[in-house]
Amino acid sequence: MEPWQIILQNSITTLDGLREHLDCDSNALLDVIANFPMRINPYFLKLIQHPGDPIWKQAVPDLAEIKDGICQKDPLDEENLSPVPNLVHKYPDRVLFLVSNKCAMYCRFCTRKRKVGTDKMIISPQTLNAGYDYLRQHPEIRDVLISGGDPLLLPDLEIASILKQLRSIPSIEVIRIGTRVPSVLPMRITAKLVAILKAHHPLYINTHFNHPNEITAESSLACTMLADAGIPVGCQTVLLQGINDDVQTLKKLFLGLLRIRVKPYYLFQADLTKGTNHFRTPTETGIAIMRQLYGHISGMAIPTYALDGPKGKGKIPLTPQYILEQGDTLVFENYKGEVCTYPEAGEGC
Numbered sequence: 001m002e003p004w005q006i007i008l009q010n011s012i013t014t015l016d017g018l019r020e021h022l023d024c025d026s027n028a029l030l031d032v033i034a035n036f037p038m039r040i041n042p043y044f045l046k047l048i049q050h051p052g053d054p055i056w057k058q059a060v061p062d063l064a065e066i067k068d069g070i071c072q073k074d075p076l077d078e079e080n081l082s083p084v085p086n087l088v089h090k091y092p093d094r095v096l097f098l099v100s101n102k103c104a105m106y107c108r109f110c111t112r113k114r115k116v117g118t119d120k121m122i123i124s125p126q127t128l129n130a131g132y133d134y135l136r137q138h139p140e141i142r143d144v145l146i147s148g149g150d151p152l153l154l155p156d157l158e159i160a161s162i163l164k165q166l167r168s169i170p171s172i173e174v175i176r177i178g179t180r181v182p183s184v185l186p187m188r189i190t191a192k193l194v195a196i197l198k199a200h201h202p203l204y205i206n207t208h209f210n211h212p213n214e215i216t217a218e219s220s221l222a223c224t225m226l227a228d229a230g231i232p233v234g235c236q237t238v239l240l241q242g243i244n245d246d247v248q249t250l251k252k253l254f255l256g257l258l259r260i261r262v263k264p265y266y267l268f269q270a271d272l273t274k275g276t277n278h279f280r281t282p283t284e285t286g287i288a289i290m291r292q293l294y295g296h297i298s299g300m301a302i303p304t305y306a307l308d309g310p311k312g313k314g315k316i317p318l319t320p321q322y323i324l325e326q327g328d329t330l331v332f333e334n335y336k337g338e339v340c341t342y343p344e345a346g347e348g349c
């Protein structure tokens with residue numbers, strides 16, 4: 001058995017297991033775990049520095065999860081956008097293909113917490129084959145995002161098989177993998193796995209770091225191995241109340257990601273997922289943070305702040321407003337708040 005599998009096997013999944021390691025003695029959490037499963041692997045557990053810190057909040061269940069009367073089970077309408085099980089076709093030229101129902105750590109803010117890690121999410125050879133058949137029948141689809149759950153928790157041979165099947169479809173140009181493994185179980189990124197991924201270029205990885213404390217020697221090595229294999233790695237961070245909703249934390253995170261060759265790609269407004277309302281921030285918070293990032297750190301370190309529209313409406317960029325007037329001359333503010341002008345193109349230019 002691989003070392004990463006042993007680590008995963010020793011994960012905390014019960015309230016009794018949680019009590020053995022953390023000061024967490026509320027029987028009421030049994031109801032939370034019964035509704036939304038828990039898994040905290042030993043690697044991620046060691047990153048917790050004290051109760052209620054940013055790592056704790058992402059991993060340890062909270063009673064607020066079952067007191068959420070505002071949010072929805074399927075806010076992005078994924079089930080209604082699935083022409084076949086586990087394949088979401090929202091955009092014209094790309095799909096989301098769910099190939100795994102488990103994660104190395106169950107994030108308490110997960111968009112799919114309604115089913116990930118439960119028997120409500122069934123992945124089988126039949127569902128995979130239905131997905132491949134759908135892709136063959138729809139040559140307009142050129143980009144496939146493999147997600148779940150976490151695809152990189154599958155055995156190497158299964159990952160290789162999925163990639164081979166997708167590469168056999170002529171219309172599929174780009175394969176992307178959504179995974180949190182580099183930040184929550186980085187030892188899963190092995191030389192053998194990297195060789196499998198490298199054989200299927202163009203292949204991209206979207207990973208997920210939310211706090212600078214997740215950038216460790218182990219996660220840095222995992223990202224370096226992927227980058228050395230020519231795999232572009234981007235990060236999709238979620239803006240989370242009490243975890244990273246301030247400019248200094250995100251600035252440190254985004255600059256730290258660049259140092260380990262991960263491009264900050266998206267900063268997501270938290271979805272309206274049932275059980276996650278306590279993580280949401282006002283959109284004004286994110287817009288204000290973005291305004292404090294532009295011009296103060298490299299553009300390479302700045303992600304797109306976006307909201308994934310409810311009911312499957314798609315991603316909407318949320319950007320600070322710098323334009324003051326538009327006409328023959330564009331009047332705008334720079335990052336310092338200074339007013340600038342730019343003559344528009346037209347006759348006589």
